[in-house]
Amino acid sequence: MPDISVRNFAGAIHSPNPFWLASAPPTNCGEQIMRAFDAGWGGAVWKTIGEPVTNVSSRYSATDWNGQRIMGFNNIELISDRSVETNLSEMAEVKKRYPRHAVIASLMVESTREAWHEIVARADDAGADGLELNFGCPHGMSERGMGSAVGQVPEYTEMITAWVKEKARTPVLVKLTPNISDIRAVARAAKRGGADGLSAINTINSITGIDLDTLVPRPNVDGKSSHGGYCGPAVRPIALNMVQQIMSDPESALPLSGIGGIGSWRDAGEFFLLGCGTVQVCTAVMHYGYRIVEDMAEGLENWMRSKGFNSIEDFRGLSLPRVTEWKHLNLNYKIVAHIDEQKCIGCDLCHIACWDGAHQCIHLDRVSGPVNGPVEVHTIPAVREAESRASIAVTPVMRKERAANPGLYPTPLERIPRVDETECVGCNLCSLVCPVDECITMVRVDNGLAPETWDERSRGAACAAEPKP
Amino acid sequence: MHTPTLPEDPQLGERFSELKPPLATQAAVIEADRCLNCFDAPCTAACPTHIDVPGFIKRIASGNLRGSALRILDVNILGSSCARVCPVDVLCEGACVMLRHNRQPIQIGLLQRHAMDAFYASGEILSVAGSPRRSLRVACIGGGPASLACAAELQRRGVQATIFERRALPGGLNTYGVAEYKLRASDSLREVEMIRRMGVSFRFEVSVDSAAQLEALESEFDTIFLGVGLGAMQRLGIPGEDTEGVMNALELISSYKTGRIRELHGTAVVVGAGNTAIDAANAARRLGADPVYLLYRRGESDIPAFDFEYEHAKQEGVQFLWRRQPLSIRSDGHGRLLLDTVQMHLVNNSLLPIPDSQFTIACDLLVPAIGQSPLAQLVRELRGVEVQEGRIVAELSTGRTSNPRYYAAGDCVNGGREVVDAVAGGRRAALAILEAAEAAHA
Numbered sequence: 001m002p003d004i005s006v007r008n009f010a011g012a013i014h015s016p017n018p019f020w021l022a023s024a025p026p027t028n029c030g031e032q033i034m035r036a037f038d039a040g041w042g043g044a045v046w047k048t049i050g051e052p053v054t055n056v057s058s059r060y061s062a063t064d065w066n067g068q069r070i071m072g073f074n075n076i077e078l079i080s081d082r083s084v085e086t087n088l089s090e091m092a093e094v095k096k097r098y099p100r101h102a103v104i105a106s107l108m109v110e111s112t113r114e115a116w117h118e119i120v121a122r123a124d125d126a127g128a129d130g131l132e133l134n135f136g137c138p139h140g141m142s143e144r145g146m147g148s149a150v151g152q153v154p155e156y157t158e159m160i161t162a163w164v165k166e167k168a169r170t171p172v173l174v175k176l177t178p179n180i181s182d183i184r185a186v187a188r189a190a191k192r193g194g195a196d197g198l199s200a201i202n203t204i205n206s207i208t209g210i211d212l213d214t215l216v217p218r219p220n221v222d223g224k225s226s227h228g229g230y231c232g233p234a235v236r237p238i239a240l241n242m243v244q245q246i247m248s249d250p251e252s253a254l255p256l257s258g259i260g261g262i263g264s265w266r267d268a269g270e271f272f273l274l275g276c277g278t279v280q281v282c283t284a285v286m287h288y289g290y291r292i293v294e295d296m297a298e299g300l301e302n303w304m305r306s307k308g309f310n311s312i313e314d315f316r317g318l319s320l321p322r323v324t325e326w327k328h329l330n331l332n333y334k335i336v337a338h339i340d341e342q343k344c345i346g347c348d349l350c351h352i353a354c355w356d357g358a359h360q361c362i363h364l365d366r367v368s369g370p371v372n373g374p375v376e377v378h379t380i381p382a383v384r385e386a387e388s389r390a391s392i393a394v395t396p397v398m399r400k401e402r403a404a405n406p407g408l409y410p411t412p413l414e415r416i417p418r419v420d421e422t423e424c425v426g427c428n429l430c431s432l433v434c435p436v437d438e439c440i441t442m443v444r445v446d447n448g449l450a451p452e453t454w455d456e457r458s459r460g461a462a463c464a465a466e467p468k469p
Numbered sequence: 470m471h472t473p474t475l476p477e478d479p480q481l482g483e484r485f486s487e488l489k490p491p492l493a494t495q496a497a498v499i500e501a502d503r504c505l506n507c508f509d510a511p512c513t514a515a516c517p518t519h520i521d522v523p524g525f526i527k528r529i530a531s532g533n534l535r536g537s538a539l540r541i542l543d544v545n546i547l548g549s550s551c552a553r554v555c556p557v558d559v560l561c562e563g564a565c566v567m568l569r570h571n572r573q574p575i576q577i578g579l580l581q582r583h584a585m586d587a588f589y590a591s592g593e594i595l596s597v598a599g600s601p602r603r604s605l606r607v608a609c610i611g612g613g614p615a616s617l618a619c620a621a622e623l624q625r626r627g628v629q630a631t632i633f634e635r636r637a638l639p640g641g642l643n644t645y646g647v648a649e650y651k652l653r654a655s656d657s658l659r660e661v662e663m664i665r666r667m668g669v670s671f672r673f674e675v676s677v678d679s680a681a682q683l684e685a686l687e688s689e690f691d692t693i694f695l696g697v698g699l700g701a702m703q704r705l706g707i708p709g710e711d712t713e714g715v716m717n718a719l720e721l722i723s724s725y726k727t728g729r730i731r732e733l734h735g736t737a738v739v740v741g742a743g744n745t746a747i748d749a750a751n752a753a754r755r756l757g758a759d760p761v762y763l764l765y766r767r768g769e770s771d772i773p774a775f776d777f778e779y780e781h782a783k784q785e786g787v788q789f790l791w792r793r794q795p796l797s798i799r800s801d802g803h804g805r806l807l808l809d810t811v812q813m814h815l816v817n818n819s820l821l822p823i824p825d826s827q828f829t830i831a832c833d834l835l836v837p838a839i840g841q842s843p844l845a846q847l848v849r850e851l852r853g854v855e856v857q858e859g860r861i862v863a864e865l866s867t868g869r870t871s872n873p874r875y876y877a878a879g880d881c882v883n884g885g886r887e888v889v890d891a892v893a894g895g896r897r898a899a900l901a902i903l904e905a906a907e908a909a910h911a
Contacts, residue, residue, distance in 0.1 A: 066530075067502035345569040352508035364509075381508065388514045392865050395517060395887040396559050397744075399773055411569060415511065435505055435570060 002304035003311050004297060006042070008277040009171035009197040009255050013130045015042035015102035015278070017297050018312055019268065022199075022259055022280035023048050023106035023132060023175075026290070028080070030090030034097060039290035040297060043102030045199075045280060048079035048134045049087045049123070050108040050146075061208040061218035063234060072234035073283045074208040076219060076226050078140045079108050084119070088126040095127035102278075103127070104173070108134040108146050111156065113163045120167045130170045133161065133195075135186070136177035136202025138229045148202070151177035154189035161193025171196035173257060176242075179205050183242045187252035197255040199280065200246060201239045203229025232283040236261030240270060244323050247275035263292065265299030272312055273319035331457065332449035335426035335442040337362070337419045343439035346415030350430035350440060355381050361423035362430055367414045372422050421445070472662040473638050473673070475654050478728055484755045485649035488781075489553075489579060497583040501530035504575045505566065512561035512577055517893035518545040522561055526580050538588030541581060542595055544896065546621040547614055549589060549660050550643050551889045552581035553652045556744075556775050560889070589659055594666045598627030605906045608633060608690040610677050610847075613641020614888045615696030615879025617661065618895030619868075619902075620669045626903060630669050631690070635676035638727075641698055643888060645723040648748040650755075654726050680850045687874065692902050694868070695851075695861060695877035696895055699841035699885055705740060709798030710837070714806045718749035718838035725752055733758040735833030738808055739787075740764045740795055742772045746838035747779065750787040758834060761787050766794045766813050766820060794822065798835060806832050841885060851875070860884055868898030876902055 007014040020043035021027045021036055033044045055077055063072035080087055088105075095103050105123035109115040123131055134141075135151030142149040150156045157174065164172050174190035176183055178201040187198060205227050210217045217225035239260020246252045258271030263284030271279050284292055309315045339350070339362075354362035360375045364384060371377050396402045419430075431440040492500065504526045512522040521540050528537035541548035557563070557578040565574035605628045609616035612634030620630035638644050643657040665671060677683065677697075686693055702717040704710055716724075718739065724730040737758035739750040742765035753761045763782065765772065768791050772779055783789075792813040799807040812826035843859025853872035855862040861870060861877040868876040878894025880886065 067499050345566040346507075346511065347505045347566045348508040349505065385509050388509050389519045391514065391519075393515055393517045393519070393893075394883070395556060395890050397886050399771070402559060411566075 002301050002309060004301060004304070006278055006312055008257075009130055009173065012171045012196075013043075013102050013104070014100075016100055017042035017293075018272070018278040019293050019296050020044060020102060020104070020257065020278050020280045021285060022282040023104075023134065024282040024286070025077070026282060026285045029082070029087075030094045033094050033103070036285075036290045036293075037094075037098045037101050040293040041101075041290065043104065043129075043278065045104040045106050045132050046080075046087060046091060046128075048106040048108045048137070049084055050079050050119070051110075052081050052083055053078040053140075055081055056221045058219040058221060061228070062232070063208050070232055070283065070287050072206070072208065072230055073232035073286070074206050074219070074228040074230050075203070076139050076221075076228040079134070079137065084122065088122055091123075091126045091128060095129075102129050104130045104132050106132045106134050106175070108137065108141060111145055111150060111160060116160060116163045117167045120164050124169045128170060130173060130196075131164065131168055132173045132175050132199055133164060134175050134202075135160070136175045138177060138179050138203055138205050139227060148177040148179055151175075151186055151202070152180050154185050157186050158189040158193040161190050161195050165194040173197040173199050175199040175202055175259075176246075177202045178238065178242055182245075184245055184249050184252045187246045187249070187254070191252060191254055195254060197257065198246065198252075199257040199259055201235070201242050201260045203231045204235055204238065206230030231261065233261045233263060236267060236270075240274060243271060243274045243276060244320065247317065247320055248323065263287075265296045265303065268296060268300060269303060270319075272316050274323075275317040275320055277312065277316060327455040327458075328453050330451040331454060332447065332452050334445045334447045336421045336424040336445055337426070337430045338441050338443045339417060339419060339430075340439050340441070341411070341416045343436050344411050344416045345436055345439075346411040347435060348415060348417060349433045349435070351417045352381055353429050353433045358427055358429045359423060359425050361420040361425075362417045363420060364414065364417055366416055366418050372420045374423070472658055472665050472671070474658055475638070475727060477655075478731075480731060481649060481725070481728065482653075485653075485752075488648075488650040491586060492576070492579045492583050494583075497529055497580055498532075500576050501526045501580055503567075504530075505570075507566055511564035511566060512575075515560050515564035516545075517560075517887075517889045518551070518896065519893075520545050520548070520561075520581070522577055525584055526575065526577070529580055529584055534584055534587040535591070535593070537584035539595075541584060542588070545889070545892050546595075546618050546664065546896075547643070547660055547888060547892050548581060549585035550614075550647075550652050550657055551892065552578050552585055553656070554643070554647050554887070555889050556777070556887060558777050559775060589663070594663060595621075595625065597625050597667050605629075605692065605902075606690045607631070607692045607694060607902060608686050609694040609696055610686075611641060611695070611697040611879075611881075612636070612639035612661075612671065612673075613696055613698050613879065614643055614891035615698075615881075615895040615898075616641075616694060617664055617669075617696075618892040619694045619696060619876075619878065619899045620895075621664045621667060622896045622899035623902065624664075624667050624669050626899075628903065628906075632669060632671050633675045633677050633686075634671060634673050637674055639671055639673070642719075645726060646719055646745075647888075648722070648752060649726055650751075678847045678850065680852070683850060683852070691874070691906075693875050694895070694898055694902070695854075695870075695875060695881055696879045696891070697844050697847055698880040700844035700846075701842060702837060703839050703842045705795055705837045705839065707795055707797050709800075712798050712800050712806060714800075714804075714833060715798060715835045715837070718745045718836050719841070721749050721834075721836055722752060725756060730756065732756055733834060735759075735805070736831065737761045737834040737836065738764060738830055738832045739836040739838050741838035741840070742767075742774055742789075743838065743840060744774045744778050745840075746836075747774050747782045747787070749836050749838050750782055751785045753834065753836065754785045754787060759786075762790050762830065762832075763787050764790045764793045764795060764810065766792060768792055792820075793828075794820075796827070801831065804833075806835050808832060808835055841880075844881060848881075863898075865894075866897060867901035868894060869901060873905070 006018045023045040059077040062070045065071040105128035137147030141147035174195045257278045258276030259280040268279045434440040506523045525537040525540040561577045562574040609632045623630040639661045640657040733756040737753035796809040808830045811822040855871040863877040868878045876898040879891035
C-alpha cells in the first residue's frame with residue numbers, strides 16, 4: 001500500500017496526506033477545520049488572520065461553461081472578519097484535538113516589523129505547525145498596503161519575510177501572487193528573505209462577467225462591482241505553469257505547496273509531478289464540500305499503486321525535466337492524425353476544425369476515393385453543406401422504406417473523414433475536438449531524420465555563416 | 470378578421486394530456502448543451518425541410534431563443550406543429566450521431582418545441598418583404614400544411630397568396646387529423662393565425678371541385694398551387710358498412726377534436742394498423758371505450774405503423790387481433806354491431822382465409838382505418854395536369870406539374886406522408902413559382 005503521508009518544509013510540518021485546505025472560507029473557523037479533518041483532509045491553512053475586516057455582500061461570482069457550473073470562481077471577500085483572539089484560541093483547540101494534522105496560520109498585518117513580530121509570536125504560541133504569509137490577496141487588502149501590494153514588490157516581500165524569520169519558531173511559507181509579470185522575481189525575494197517554503201498561486205485579478213440585463217458586473221454590490229480574485233478549474237493551467245517556473249529556477253525553488261484549480265487526484269498528481277510536496281484546495285470544496293477528499297486520497301493511492309510509487313517523494317518533480325524551452329524541442333519529430341473508423345460516430349467535427357482552424361487536411365471523400373493534395377483539389381465545407389441542404393429527404397413512412405435504410409450502424413462511409421497524411425502537420429486539433437475517446441490518435445511517422453532542435457539548427461547555421469579563417 | 474378558433478374544452482385537455490410535455494427552460498439548456506454541433510449534421514440532412522438543427526439548438530444553449538425560432542421558421546413555417554407531430558425516431562433523432570456515442574439521441578423535437586413555444590409566447594409575427602415586389606397572384610387550394618408552407622414562403626418574399634379551404638377551420642389534418650395528445654387543434658390554429666397575420670388571405674368553406682371553379686381561379690390568379698391532400702377514407706368494401714355505429718378513423722378524430730364526440734362506451738374495433746388506425750384506437754381508449762381491439766389482416770411484423778406508435782398503443786391498452794379480416798357488419802337489433810371476421814394465413818405468399826375460422830365480435834363502434842383514397846373529384850377536373858393512380862404527378866424538387874400554371878405538393882402528390890414532407894414540398898413549390906415568375910419577367 002503506498003504511503004501518502006508527507007513531511008515537508010524543513011521536515012517540520014507533517015500531515016497524514018498531502019491534501020490541505022487553502023486559506024479561504026472552508027477554513028474560517030475551528031469547527032469547520034475539525035470537520036474537514038474528520039472527512040479526511042491532511043492539513044488546513046487557516047483563513048488569514050489579522051485585524052478583523054468588514055466584508056461586503058455579495059462576495060462571489062463564477063464563470064459557467066456549457067452547462068457546467070463554476071468553471072472559474074471569483075471572490076471579493078477579504079481576510080478573516082473574526083478577532084485574532086478567537087481565531088488563535090480555536091486554533092489551539094484544533095491542534096490539541098488533531099495533533100497529527102497540519103494546521104498552518106495564514107497571516108496578514110500592516111507592514112511594520114512590530115506588527116509582524118507580534119502576530120508571528122501569537123500564532124506560534126497558539127500551536128500552529130507553520131506560518132503562511134499572505135502576500136497574494138489581490139483585492140481590498142492591497143488597497144491598504146497589504147496582500148498583493150507586498151507580493152508585487154520583491155523588496156517588500158524579502159523585507160517582511162526576513163522580519164518574520166527573525167521571530168518565527170515554525171516554518172515560514174510565503175504565498176505568492178500570480179498578478180505579476182514573472183513570478184520568479186517574488187519567489188527569489190522570498191527565498192532571499194529566508195522563507196522555508198512557498199505556496200502558489202494565489203488568485204488572479206478578474207472580472208468574471210457582466211449581467212447583460214442590468215449591465216452591472218458580477219458580483220453586484222449595490223449596483224457596483226470590483227475586480228476580484230479568480231480561481232477554480234479554469235486557472236489550473238496558469239498555476240501549473242507558474243509552479244514549473246518556480247521549481248525549475250534554482251534561485252526560486254523551495255518546498256512548494258501547489259494551489260490553483262485542484263479538485264481531483266488527477267489535478268493534484270500534476271502538481272506533484274512538477275515538484276509540489278503538498279497541494280491546497282478551496283474552490284472544489286466550496287462547490288462540493290469536504291467529502292471530495294476521499295476520492296482524492298483513494299485515487300492518488302490507486303494511481304501510485306499502478307505506477308509502482310510508494311511515496312509522494314517517489315514521483316515528485318518527475319515531469320520537471322520534461323518541460324523545456326521551445327528551442328530545445330525536436331523539429332524532426334513527426335506525427336499525423338489517425339482516425340479509427342470503427343470508433344468514428346460521424347460528427348465530422350474534426351473535418352470542420354481542420355478546415356477552419358488548422359491545415360485543411362481532413363476530408364470527406366471516402367466515397368469518391370482518396371485524393372491527396374492541397375486545398376484546391378477538395379470540396380470546401382460550405383459547398384458540401386449546400387449540397388446536403390439542396391438534397392431531397394422524405395420521411396420513410398412505409399415499412400419497406402424503413403427496411404431499405406439499414407439504420408445507423410456502422411457510420412456511413414461518407415461521414416467518416418480521411419486524413420491526408422501528406423498535408424497533416426500533426427497539430428493535435430482533430431484529436432482534441434473528437435468527442436470519442438481513442439478515436440483519433442496521433443501516430444508517429446518515421447521520417448528517417450535525426451533529432452534536431454531549433455537551437456541546434458540555428459547554431460549550425462551561425463557556424464556555417466562564420467567566415468573561415 | 471381572425472382565424473376561426475375552437476372553444477376551450479378542459480375535459481378534452483384532461484383526457485388527451487400531452488404525450489411529451491414541454492421541456493422546462495433549464496432542461497432545454499442542459500439538453501442543448503449536450504448537442505455535439507456536428508458539421509453538415511445528419512439530423513439536418515434527414516429532415517425533409519432541412520432545418521439547421523445544430524444551429525437552432527446552439528441558439529437555445531446561448532439564450533438566443535428568438536434567433537433559434539427564426540432559424541427554424543426560415544425553412545419550416547410549421548416548426549411548431551412539426552416539433553410535436555414529426556416521427557423524429559425515423560427522422561432527425563434517428564440520424565443523431567449520439568445514438569452511436571452514448572445511445573441517447575438529442576431530444577431535437579422537444580428542443581424545437583421549446584424554441585417555437587417561446588416564439589409564439591412572444592406574439593411576434595414573422596416579417597415579410599417590405600413592399601410586394603411582384604404582381605404575381607397565387608391561389609393555394611387546400612388549407613393544410615402544403616398550402617400553408619407554400620403561401621407563407623410566397624408572402625415572405627412579397628407575393629400575395631390566397632388559400633382556399635373547404636372546411637370551417639384551416640390547418641387541414643394538423644387541425645382535424647392529428648391525435649390531440651400530440652398536437653392540440655388550438656396550437657395548429659395559432660400557427661395558421663400567425664401566417665394569416667403575415668398577410669396570407671384565406672377563403673373558408675370554399676370547396677374547389679368543379680371545372681368552372683378552376684376556370685374562375687385561372688382568370689383571377691396567375692398560378693395555382695394544389696395542396697389538396699387526399700380524399701375520404703377508404704371503405705372496407707364489405708356489407709353493412711353504412712350501419713349506424715360505423716365511423717372512419719379521421720371522422721372519429723376530427724369529431725373528438727372539435728367537441729362533437731366527448732365520450733365513448735363499450736367495445737370499439739379499429740380495422741387497419743397504420744399510424745392513423747393507432748391514433749383512432751388510442752383515442753377510443755381515452756374517450757372511454759373498453760376494450761378497444763385493433764384488427765389487422767396481416768401479422769405483427771407487417772404492421773405499417775411506426776414502431777414507437779405500436780408500442781404506444783400497447784401502453785394505452787389497445788388489444789391487437791392479428792391476421793383477422795372483416796367480412797360483414799350487422800346490427801344486433803339492440804343498438805350494437807356484430808362484426809363477422811375470419812382468420813387469415815399466408816399460403817405461397819398470398820393471404821387466404823382459414824376455413825371454418827369465422828368469428829363474430831360484438832361491438833359498439835367500428836372504425837375503418839385503412840387509409841385515405843385519392844381526391845377523385847377534383848383530380849378529374851384538372852385540365853392538363855397529369856395524374857397517375859389518383860396522385861398528381863409533380864416534380865419532387867419543384868412541385869411543377871405538366872400544366873405550367875399548376876404546382877402541387879403534399880399528400881395529393883406523395884400519396885400520404887408526414888406534415889414535414891408537405892411543408893418541404895410546399896416551400897419548394899413556392900421557390901419554383903418565384904423562379905418561374907422571375908424567368909418570365911426577364
